[in-house]
Amino acid sequence: MTGATAAGRYRHPVRSPLVLGIETSCDDTACALVDGGGRVLASVVSSQLAAHAPFGGVVPEIAAREHLANWPAVAGAALAAARATLAEVDAVAATRGPGLVGALLVGLAIGRAFAWARGRPFFAIHHLEGHLYSPWLGAVGEPSAPVPDRFVGLVVSGGHTSLYRVADGAIETVAETRDDAFGEAFDKLGKRLGLAYPQGPKVDELAELGDPRRARLSRLAGTEELFFSYSGLKTQVLVELERLAARGVRTAAAAGAQAPLPAEVLDLVAAFRDSAVRQVLDRLTRLHRREPFARLAVSGGAAANRELRRRLPEWAAERDVELHLVPLAYSGDNAAMIAFAALRRLARGVAGDDPLATSAESRLPVG
Ligand code: KG4
Numbered sequence: 001m002t003g004a005t006a007a008g009r010y011r012h013p014v015r016s017p018l019v020l021g022i023e024t025s026c027d028d029t030a031c032a033l034v035d036g037g038g039r040v041l042a043s044v045v046s047s048q049l050a051a052h053a054p055f056g057g058v059v060p061e062i063a064a065r066e067h068l069a070n071w072p073a074v075a076g077a078a079l080a081a082a083r084a085t086l087a088e089v090d091a092v093a094a095t096r097g098p099g100l101v102g103a104l105l106v107g108l109a110i111g112r113a114f115a116w117a118r119g120r121p122f123f124a125i126h127h128l129e130g131h132l133y134s135p136w137l138g139a140v141g142e143p144s145a146p147v148p149d150r151f152v153g154l155v156v157s158g159g160h161t162s163l164y165r166v167a168d169g170a171i172e173t174v175a176e177t178r179d180d181a182f183g184e185a186f187d188k189l190g191k192r193l194g195l196a197y198p199q200g201p202k203v204d205e206l207a208e209l210g211d212p213r214r215a216r217l218s219r220l221a222g223t224e225e226l227f228f229s230y231s232g233l234k235t236q237v238l239v240e241l242e243r244l245a246a247r248g249v250r251t252a253a254a255a256g257a258q259a260p261l262p263a264e265v266l267d268l269v270a271a272f273r274d275s276a277v278r279q280v281l282d283r284l285t286r287l288h289r290r291e292p293f294a295r296l297a298v299s300g301g302a303a304a305n306r307e308l309r310r311r312l313p314e315w316a317a318e319r320d321v322e323l324h325l326v327p328l329a330y331s332g333d334n335a336a337m338i339a340f341a342a343l344r345r346l347a348r349g350v351a352g353d354d355p356l357a358t359s360a361e362s363r364l365p366v367g
């Protein structure tokens, strides 16, 4: 369980409403407390990695059972870190989708029951709405930054590679991936390399050791469309790995072995990452050329990608775009972003949802 706590006493008094956030859409059990100033008082995330590791990916039923088992400890840790009691919670926010239905239902049912029993407002939040506003969250104990009314949001994760236009709380989808998501392509390549789940961050680390210019990866022809597509790039890199393997090059890390992968493989991994990041920058350039925008917010688990974080500031500076990169503490799934999204709704005067009538949705259009 990784937690963040506000060390020492708060520098500012806790502002109401105090929002309890719950996020259980995939394999992280998360609980957070965020105050009315958008200040994260505590954000606790319990990973289920160990439970899913033997299967090489997330097993939906195991995820749901783990959420149920982990929740009491996660919520207890968040409340203790925030030095708050349940009685002090003014509103509850839980993710309603998209995600694994069984996993979502656990967090949603907990939030619904609590809000109903205590007569507190309840907010059923879209997971992507949470990610979209997360770049403005501050470090634990610090206030959030003011969220602008209009911005373009880029979400890169294991399930999404999408561009949105956000205006006064309305979210319009501009582009999505037609096949694999950015993080998903990293995960699949990592699996082929014999890495343990989640492979994305490890592939990113391996790419640091290679030289993208030395690998044989042809540049895929671009289109004038805005949509993303990563399955072609993924297939290309997998085919190249088979070619290397046929030449006797070791292309997978043996379980438990410490020997580094050969340089040819590392170069290929670096070229893959380079192409994946180029595609993101290419779509941003196209969108900016079509309809210029002044602010870009980048979020999602794969927004932790090192190459992406290195290249985005330059891209933005060249176009005079104000860049808001999600802090690493909130790039992966967390509950602070869910509570924060509920606060945005409260600030706009949006009423809460009926705690007895909200259902979990595996697929859910945003906006
Ligand atoms: O937002 P998130 O925690 O969960 C989803 O909603 O998908 O994102 C997790 C995804 C996984 O696919 C993971 O491999 C990927 O983000 N990811 C990365 C990196 N860190 C996490 N992908 C590439 N480079 C990274 N550094």
Ligand code: ZN
Pocket: 127, 131, 157, 300, 301, 332, 333
């Ligand atoms: Zn996510």
